[in-house]
Every structure is written in structure tokens, then in C-alpha cells.
Amino acid sequence: MNDMRIVERDVDVQQNKISARGVQVYYGASHALKDVDVDILDKTVTAFIGPSGCGKSTFLRCLNRMNDTIDICRVEGEITLDGNNIYDPRIDPVQLRAKVGMVFQKPNPFPKSIYDNVAYGPKIHGLTRSKAELDEIVEKSLRRAAIWNEVKDRLDAPGTGLSGGQQQRLCIARAVATNPEVLLMDEPCSALDPIATAQVEELIDELRAQFSVVIVTHSMQQAARVSQKTAFFHLGHLVEYGETGQIFTNPQDPRTESYITGRIG
Numbered sequence: 001m002n003d004m005r006i007v008e009r010d011v012d013v014q015q016n017k018i019s020a021r022g023v024q025v026y027y028g029a030s031h032a033l034k035d036v037d038v039d040i041l042d043k044t045v046t047a048f049i050g051p052s053g054c055g056k057s058t059f060l061r062c063l064n065r066m067n068d069t070i071d072i073c074r075v076e077g078e079i080t081l082d083g084n085n086i087y088d089p090r091i092d093p094v095q096l097r098a099k100v101g102m103v104f105q106k107p108n109p110f111p112k113s114i115y116d117n118v119a120y121g122p123k124i125h126g127l128t129r130s131k132a133e134l135d136e137i138v139e140k141s142l143r144r145a146a147i148w149n150e151v152k153d154r155l156d157a158p159g160t161g162l163s164g165g166q167q168q169r170l171c172i173a174r175a176v177a178t179n180p181e182v183l184l185m186d187e188p189c190s191a192l193d194p195i196a197t198a199q200v201e202e203l204i205d206e207l208r209a210q211f212s213v214v215i216v217t218h219s220m221q222q223a224a225r226v227s228q229k230t231a232f233f234h235l236g237h238l239v240e241y242g243e244t245g246q247i248f249t250n251p252q253d254p255r256t257e258s259y260i261t262g263r264i265g
């Protein structure tokens with residue numbers, strides 16, 4: 001008789017969230033990104049590293065069409081989110097950016113209360129039907145961003161009155177409030193002190209359980225601490241992409257090796 005028992009086992013299939021093929025970016029006549037191919041995994045932190053001006057932020061901004069806001073910028077090639085072309089003219093960039101949220105280098109809370117900073121996105125995207133539901137989303141988002149305990153008694157106070165590290169976690173709460181699937185972070189710790197940096201790094205590790213996180217960082221130590229995958233960019237090319245441990249201990253390309261050993265950068 002056939003053995004019909006189903007063997008339970010850990011299934012650890014890492015799925016592609018975003019795929020880029022043949023991506024070129026131009027600022028006017030200047031060719032800033034050249035033929036970038038990459039698959040970004042779900043529930044994974046991917047770090048983009050490389051010397052200043054190599055195109056890390058430009059590529060990050062391609063992933064939620066933030067480059068659309070720069071007049072002279074032109075993007076070619078294909079980028080898909082869950083298999084759907086994000087540059088399809090039928091895609092609304094505002095809706096896309098709710099799914100692919102972004103946190104910037106400098107914390108940039110709106111000049112509004114802590115509550116309103118987080119409530120804004122769910123309100124404009126019509127994600128709630130009642131004040132009670134909105135309160136719930138605000139609390140959940142502030143908890144996910146590990147700042148609830150610090151602000152729960154002053155939700156009406158201005159977001160801009162928080163410390164830099166708290167403001168950045170508020171911006172992360174704002175980004176997660178629309179229930180995104182991908183979180184893009186452009187040097188999110190560069191304006192923070194070491195303690196706030198450690199808090200945000202810990203948070204990034206927790207967010208990975210729910211999102212695909214992509215982080216641009218100048219700090220190789222940070223990339224090594226927070227990411228599972230690393231992409232090394234140089235002069236507009238994605239030179240090498242792989243497991244973070246492999247990139248830092250056994251890089252395959254001499255340019256990657258020069259960068260991580262401090263010879264370029």
C-alpha cells in the first residue's frame with residue numbers, strides 16, 4: 001500500500017518580489033545606470049553598496065518610480081513587481097508608491113502631529129472606514145516601527161519635535177501604514193547617532209518578516225549587519241549580486257574586492 005502520509009517540513013522558498021531586466025537610466029544625455037538585471041527577493045533585506053555616484057539611489061528610485069518626479073530622468077528596460085510591469089502606463093504611480101514605500105536619508109516628517117503623519121497615507125488611499133479603524137492602523141504602524149511606547153502619550157504633538165532617531169522611526173511607521181509589500185530605504189541611518197542607528201537596524205531585521213526591504217548604504221558594516229543579499233554598483237553597472245556573506249568574504253569580481261578592501265570608494 002502506498003504510504004499516504006504527508007511529511008511536514010520547513011519550506012523556505014524565497015520568492016522574487018521585484019525583477020529588473022536591462023534597466024537603463026539617463027539624466028538628460030548622461031547615462032547613469034547601464035543594463036541592470038537583478039531579482040530582489042521577498043522577505044529579505046537587500047543592500048545596495050558602491051562608491052558615491054555609482055547609481056545606487058538612482059536604481060532604488062526606479063523601483064517605485066520616484067524618478068518620474070525628475071524631469072530630465074528617463075528609465076528604459078523592464079521592472080516588474082510580482083510579475084507586473086510597474087512602468088505600464090495603466091499603473092498609477094501613487095498607488096505603486098503605497099505598495100513600494102520609501103524612507104529617505106533625512107527624516108522628513110510632515111509638519112503635522114505624530115498621529116497625522118501616520119494616518120495621512122491610509123486616509124488618502126481610503127484604507128479605513130472609521131476613526132476607530134484609523135486609530136488601529138496608527139497604533140499598529142507605530143508598534144511595527146518600534147516607537148509606540150515612546151509616543152503613545154503624545155500623539156497630538158508635532159512629529160518634527162521628536163529626536164532624529166524617533167523621527168526616522170516615525171517615517172518608517174508612515175511608510176508601513178499603507179501596508180506596503182516592499183520598503184525602500186535610502187541611507188536611512190546616515191543622519192542618526194549610533195544608538196538610533198542600532199535601533200533602526202534592529203527594526204529593519206524585524207520588518208524583513210513582513211516585507212522585502214531594500215537599503216542603500218555607504219556603510220559596509222551596516223550592509224553586513226542587516227542584509228542577506230548585497231548588490232555592488234560601480235560606475236552605473238551592477239557589478240556583482242549575491243549572498244551578503246559571499247560578497248564580503250569571497251567576491252567574484254576584482255572591482256567588488258577593491259571596494260570592500262577599501263581600494264576604491
Ligand SMILES: Nc1ncnc2c1ncn2[C@@H]1O[C@H](COP(=O)(O)OP(=O)(O)OP(=O)(O)O)[C@@H](O)[C@H]1O
Pocket residue numbers: 027032050051052053054055056057058059070072218
Ligand atoms: N537629479 C539628477 N540630475 C542629474 N544627474 C543626477 C541626478 N541624480 C543623480 N544624478 C547622477 O547620476 C549618477 C548616479 O547618482 P546616484 O545619486 O544614483 O548615485 P549614488 O550611488 O546613490 O551616490 P551617493 O552614494 O553619493 O548618494 C551620478 O553621476 C549623479 O551625478
